[in-house]
Amino acid sequence: MDRLKRGSRRYAVGLMSGTSVDGIDAAVVEITGPPGGSERPAVRLAAFENRPYPAAVREELFALFDPREATVDRVGRMNALLGELFAEAALSAIAAAGLAPADIAVIGSHGQTIWHAPEPQRYCGYGVAFTVQIGEGAVIAARTGVPCVSDFRVADIAVGGQGAPLVPFTELLLYGEAERTLLLQNIGGIGNMTVLPAGGTAEDVFAFDTGPGNMLIDGLVSKLYPGLTMDEGGRIAGAGRVDEGLLGELKREPYYALPLPKSTGRERFGAAYVERLLAYRAERGLSNEDLIATVTRLTAWTIGDAYRRYVRDRYAADALIVGGGGSHNRALIGMLKRELEPYGVPVLTQEEAGHNSDAKEAVAFALLADYAMAGLPNNLPSVTGAVRPAVMGKISHPFRP
Numbered sequence: 522m523d524r525l526k527r528g529s530r531r532y533a534v535g536l537m538s539g540t541s542v543d544g545i546d547a548a549v550v551e552i553t554g555p556p557g558g559s560e561r562p563a564v565r566l567a568a569f570e571n572r573p574y575p576a577a578v579r580e581e582l583f584a585l586f587d588p589r590e591a592t593v594d595r596v597g598r599m600n601a602l603l604g605e606l607f608a609e610a611a612l613s614a615i616a617a618a619g620l621a622p623a624d625i626a627v628i629g630s631h632g633q634t635i636w637h638a639p640e641p642q643r644y645c646g647y648g649v650a651f652t653v654q655i656g657e658g659a660v661i662a663a664r665t666g667v668p669c670v671s672d673f674r675v676a677d678i679a680v681g682g683q684g685a686p687l688v689p690f691t692e693l694l695l696y697g698e699a700e701r702t703l704l705l706q707n708i709g710g711i712g713n714m715t716v717l718p719a720g721g722t723a724e725d726v727f728a729f730d731t732g733p734g735n736m737l738i739d740g741l742v743s744k745l746y747p748g749l750t751m752d753e754g755g756r757i758a759g760a761g762r763v764d765e766g767l768l769g770e771l772k773r774e775p776y777y778a779l780p781l782p783k784s785t786g787r788e789r790f791g792a793a794y795v796e797r798l799l800a801y802r803a804e805r806g807l808s809n810e811d812l813i814a815t816v817t818r819l820t821a822w823t824i825g826d827a828y829r830r831y832v833r834d835r836y837a838a839d840a841l842i843v844g845g846g847g848s849h850n851r852a853l854i855g856m857l858k859r860e861l862e863p864y865g866v867p868v869l870t871q872e873e874a875g876h877n878s879d880a881k882e883a884v885a886f887a888l889l890a891d892y893a894m895a896g897l898p899n900n901l902p903s904v905t906g907a908v909r910p911a912v913m914g915k916i917s918h919p920f921r922p
């Protein structure tokens with residue numbers, strides 16, 4: 522297949538490593554229909570794999586989230602190493618789809634966010650905003666022989682956007698409906714909501730980070746239960762009781778009331794926040810289960826709060842569809858239903874709505890890369906706050922004799 526022939530059926534690979542740092546998601550998708558056409562592209566998932574990071578890599582990545590540890594040599598080395606690991610993940614998924622690298626038109630790689638500072642700060646007399654995703658695209662292109670589009674977010678930040686969230690661009694293409702207003706809630710490390718109004722166009726969509734997704738739960742579990750990295754199924758939270766005093770204090774975090782557009786990350790809800798929660802637990806003698814039940818409820822509350830604050834007065838939502846790893850946490854889903862169902866908004870998982878929750882973000886980066894290769898804009902200024910459309914992603918071409 523001629524990988525450069527556009528507008529026809531083609532294969533693309535999407536690679537994602539999210540804020541939970543649980544591993545590399547690789548999706549191989551078959552795309553039909555020209556990018557940017559008036560018709561929606563049809564996307565079929567041909568293969569999906571998740572490759573957990575080796576423990577040493579995960580540990581080193583967590584070290585690099587602390588800017589005092591993230592010296593330029595360590596970041597540079599990890600950038601190259603992640604390029605190798607992403608390339609391995611892509612090659613493995615391509616083989617799982619029964620394809621060869623020569624069949625693939627493009628690889629879209631999100632990389633690993635290690636710092637996200639989208640609000641301009643004064644620096645050397647200038648106002649500067651930035652975001653850092655590592656995982657070298659040149660290495661991915663060289664190892665796979667496939668053009669790689671990487672480092673998407675910086676192009677949106679360069680035109681005044683938050684550089685996040687980016688997936689809503691593809692959610693509009695793949696999920697938008699004429700008759701129903703849908704809320705798509707991702708619960709990864711961070712939580713983020715996309716509002717797709719019935720019959721809405723790109724200008725009508727809005728989306729934002731709701732706050733912590735699993736990040737606080739994971740952070741507490743790994744400190745309090747050595748050997749565990751998550752509250753599997755929500756069993757720990759299910760055995761605890763919410764501490765209303767702590768919950769009330771946590772709700773006062775200023776991020777929740779910020780106006781849109783907004784995005785957040787580990788800089789706000791990372792290791793230092795978890796240390797504060799552990800200090801509170803020690804002071805008040807809270808059990809592990811009660812602490813984890815409380816942050817689980819907080820996570821559900823942030824989503825209900827976002828709905829009340831930004832959506833309720835504008836749209837009657839027909840459903841909230843939950844994706845990301847948090848959709849496997851039954852305690853969290855139960856709490857979320859109690860937050861939203863009183864407003865007549867049913868809560869469903871991506872699977873219940875007929876989609877693959879785990880593959881969704883990787884699929885999105887395959888599609889974003891398809892647009893980038895065609896030189897077409899792939900950000901949603903209404904979502905990110907960018908002053909104009911941008912073609913996000915840097916292209917690394919492999920050498921092909």
Ligand SMILES: Nc1ncnc2c1ncn2[C@@H]1O[C@H](COP(=O)(O)OP(=O)(O)OP(=O)(O)O)[C@@H](O)[C@H]1O
Nearest residue numbers: 539540541709710711735751753754845846847849
């Ligand atoms: N079976 C499960 N039970 C409970 N929680 C789960 C389960 N499986 C995954 N999770 C949670 O989901 C997290 C991973 O979610 P996901 O892969 O969607 O995040 P991510 O893509 O890294 O994050 P982001 O979307 O913020 O970039 C895990 O760290 C864990 O907290």
Ligand SMILES: CC(=O)N[C@H]1[C@@H]2OC[C@@H](O2)[C@@H](O)[C@@H]1O[C@H](C)C(=O)O
Nearest residue numbers: 540634637685686687688711713882
């Ligand atoms: C800077 C960054 O990596 N942001 C992530 C993170 O994880 C979830 C949420 O915060 C979202 O804003 C974004 O990821 C998804 C893939 C997005 O851009 O849509």
